[in-house]
Amino acid sequence: MNKALGTLGLSIAAALGACLAHAAEPSPPALTAPDPAALPNDAWGATVRYGRDLLTQTAKLIGPQAQNPALRYAGNNLACQSCHIDAGTKAYGLPLTGAFADYPNYRAREGKVGTLPERINGCLTRSLNGKPMPEGSAQMTAIIAYLRFLSLGSKVGTPISTRGPGPIQTMSRAADPIRGQDIYSAQCAACHGSNGQGQRAAPGDPTFAIPALWGDDSFNDGAGMARLSTAAAFIRNNMPHGTSWPAPSLTEADAWDVAAFLEAQPRPHMAGLERDYPKLNEKPVDAPYGPYADSFPAIQHKYGPFGPIRATLNASIAASKDGN
Ligand code: HEC
Ligand code: HEC
Numbered sequence: 564m565n566k567a568l569g570t571l572g573l574s575i576a577a578a579l580g581a582c583l584a585h586a587a588e589p590s591p592p593a594l595t596a597p598d599p600a601a602l603p604n605d606a607w608g609a610t611v612r613y614g615r616d617l618l619t620q621t622a623k624l625i626g627p628q629a630q631n632p633a634l635r636y637a638g639n640n641l642a643c644q645s646c647h648i649d650a651g652t653k654a655y656g657l658p659l660t661g662a663f664a665d666y667p668n669y670r671a672r673e674g675k676v677g678t679l680p681e682r683i684n685g686c687l688t689r690s691l692n693g694k695p696m697p698e699g700s701a702q703m704t705a706i707i708a709y710l711r712f713l714s715l716g717s718k719v720g721t722p723i724s725t726r727g728p729g730p731i732q733t734m735s736r737a738a739d740p741i742r743g744q745d746i747y748s749a750q751c752a753a754c755h756g757s758n759g760q761g762q763r764a765a766p767g768d769p770t771f772a773i774p775a776l777w778g779d780d781s782f783n784d785g786a787g788m789a790r791l792s793t794a795a796a797f798i799r800n801n802m803p804h805g806t807s808w809p810a811p812s813l814t815e816a817d818a819w820d821v822a823a824f825l826e827a828q829p830r831p832h833m834a835g836l837e838r839d840y841p842k843l844n845e846k847p848v849d850a851p852y853g854p855y856a857d858s859f860p861a862i863q864h865k866y867g868p869f870g871p872i873r874a875t876l877n878a879s880i881a882a883s884k885d886g887n
Contacts, residue, residue: 594652594653594654594658594660594723594725595660595715595716596649596652596660596713597712597713597715599611599612599615599709599712600612602712607708610704610705610708611705611708611709611712612709613701613705613709614705614706614707614708614709614710614712615650615709617643617702617705617706617709618642618643618644618647618650618651618659618706618709619642619643619644619650620642620770621637621641621642621643621644621691622637622639622640622641622642622769622770622771623770624702625637625696625702626638626639626640626691626693627639627640627769628640628769628770634702635693636687636691636693636694636695636696636702637687637691637692637693638691638692638693638694638831639691639692639693639775639779639780639781639782639831640769640770640771640775640780641690641691641771641774641775641780641781641782642770642771642774643686643691645771645774646690646788646797647659648801651710651713652713653801653807654725654807654808655725655727655728655729655730655800655801655807655808656728656797656800656801656807657727657728657797658723658725658726659710659713660713660714660717660723661713661714661717661721661722661723661726662679662682662710662713662714663679663707663710663711663713663714663717664714664717664718664719664720664721665719665720665721665722666678666679666682667679670682671840671842671845671846671847672685672839672840673839673841674840674841674842674845679707679710680696680698680703680707683696683703683706683707684696686786686787688785688833689782689783689785689786689787689789689833690782690783690786690787690788691782692781692782692783692786692831692833725808727796728793728794728796728797728800728801729796729797729799729800729801729808730796730800730808731792731795731796731799731800731815731818731819732815733792733867733868733869733870734815734816734819734867734868735868735870736867736868737823737863737866737867737868738791738795738819738820738822738823738866738867739820739823739866740820740823740824740826740827740866741824742820743819743820743821743822743823743824743825743827744824746813746817746820746821746824747821747824747825750802750803750813750817750821751776751802751803751821754773754803754804755773755774755775755776756773756775758778759775759776759777759778759781759825759828760775760778760780761773761774761775761776761780773804776825776828777825777828777829777830778828778829778830779831781830781831782830782831783830783831783832783833784830784831784832784833784836784851784852785833785836785839785852789826789830789851790847790849790850790851791819791822791823791826791849791851791865791866791867792847792849792869794822794825794826795815795818795819795822795823796818798813798818798821798822799811799813799815799818819867823866826851826865826866836852837852837853837854839852843855843856844856844876844879844880844883848864848869848872848873848876849864849865849867849869850864851864851865856876856879857872857875857876857879859871859872859875
């Protein structure tokens with residue numbers, strides 16, 4: 564039985580008996596994925612559709628392939644939807660549904676309350692290895708308009724339940740990049756390439772049909788996907804392509820190990836990462852760059868096991884509260 568199932572699902576399946584267990588498996592909560600094509604052909608409809616295009620054709624519209632050099636904000640040929648699958652509408656595929664209704668919020672990485680445009684620029688400068696987009700620009704406005712459109716009906720301050728990359732249990736051992744290499748060759752290389760280079764859309768068209776996973780044209784080391792637990796959960800619940808929660812294809816251990824193989828590969832470096840997480844005890848245990856609040860080796864922060872680090876961190880937080 565899938566560990567990702569909630570206890571409710573488990574008990575329902577158990578009550579129905581093994582022969583009915585399949586029928587009793589809950590499907591992922593449906594995300595409302597309204598169709599921007601249905602909007603009227605007025606200024607609002609056109610802006611929402613442009614915003615969606617910016618998520619699906621990022622490299623061509625605001626990346627290295629943009630005709631106007633001033634619009635080349637993204638530094639690589641990924642699209643937002645390389646990670647925010649189906650233009651941000653897939654449950655546990657890093658959906659963007661509801662995000663509009665949850666900003667501004669406190670961001671540990673910056674140590675302050677941040678806005679939605681700032682969060683988008685976080686992905687532009689890290690996941691897309693580029694530079695920030697001005698907040699008043701037509702492109703930023705269009706992305707925000709599309710995200711608002713996706714959030715219609717979402718309650719302010721109540722994030723959707725299938726936000727993020729989905730569930731995965733922490734392992735008690737370190738993730739193993741060597742074992743991960745075999746999994747990569749067997750399960751991923753046919754699409755993403757033996758060198759993680761992905762597949763281009765067409766000869767002479769450098770945008771990706773299947774995104775690169777490492778190398779110069781990939782996300783940089785400050786990106787969310789550069790954290791082992793984010794990549795492992797995303798892979799577990801979304802890869803190989805076509806996989807959806809709650810019916811993963813890889814085991815949890817395989818997802819951790821293949822993610823470790825990915826994180827062991829070279830990728831662009833972002834300057835100034837030591838300034839992230841100004842409050843060090845808010846830094847995720849798997850941030851792959853220092854400084855850290857503890858003295859665990861950097862390699863353990865990268866590959867785990869994370870349990871001992873988390874325990875030390877929690878103890879020091881508890882002690883500092885006692886001291887106040
Ligand atoms: C390489 C993968 C990747 C790419 C490409 C990418 N993102 Fe992200 N994005 C992430 C990850 C990982 C997160 C963090 C999710 C989490 O916190 O669990 C995130 C978070 C976000 C959030 C906050 C979501 C929330 O629920 O709070 C927004 C908004 C966002 N991205 C927008 C964009 C936009 C717009 C683009 C394109 C301009 C983009 N991203 C490109 C990986 C990516
Ligand atoms: C059938 C082709 C296919 C296979 C096999 C596949 N992927 Fe993907 N992968 C994609 C596509 C297409 C995307 C873009 C998102 C989407 O549309 O699903 C993607 C996106 C990704 C991303 C996020 C984008 C980025 O550039 O970082 C990661 C990470 C990833 N895949 C890892 C893997 C791993 C690890 C495996 C093997 C376990 C794998 N994929 C197998 C097609 C594939």
